[in-house]
Amino acid sequence: MAVVVAALAGPSTAMGAEVLISVNKATQRMTVMVDGAERYSWLVSTGLADYATPTGAFTPSRLVKDHYSKEWDDAPMPHSIFFTDSGHAIHGSQAIRRLGTPASHGCVRLAPENAKVLFGLVMSEGLGNTRIEVTGVDPIGIGSGGSYSRLTSFDPLTSGIMADSPAARLQIETRRRP
Secondary structure (H helix, E strand, O other): OHHHHHHHOOOOHHHOOOEEEEEEOOOOEEEEEEOOEEEEEEEOEOEOOOOOOOOEEEOOOEEEEEEEOOOOOOOEEEEEEEOOOOOOEEEEOOOHHHOOOOOEOOOEEEOHHHHHHHHHHHHHHOHHHEEEEEEOOOOOOOOOOOOOOOOOOOOOOOOOOOOOOHHHHHHHHHHHOO
């Protein structure tokens, strides 16, 4: 009788394969392992310098096939796998030319066909059997246009140890020209 009740209740998380989704922000690559064997390796885009993708270990909380971002002008986020309470997700993106470089507002972007495959895998194996690990550091200076002002409380070329360097003098002289 217990076996019949368990079968009618649906598949348990213990029955699915273990899925590990590893995202490396330094290399902008995702590796997907199923029961310890690598199944996929794809380019991704993680967060820009001002919108870092959080690092750590996560369990996905929900799957949404056709999601639109309320924070970012209803931007389409197909095949979303949400993994933080703040709304970070792995999802498809049409900005495939940007894959391999930081480009998002904190989410992990994939090519649409890869997002669909990953979404299907997580759905079939279960949220409870899926772990997402985000590692690596954000590239320094991405999108800063050569200015370090966002990374420190001072400009190292005009104050501090680099103030008397030839590069600092050149930058100061360039700024003074009309």
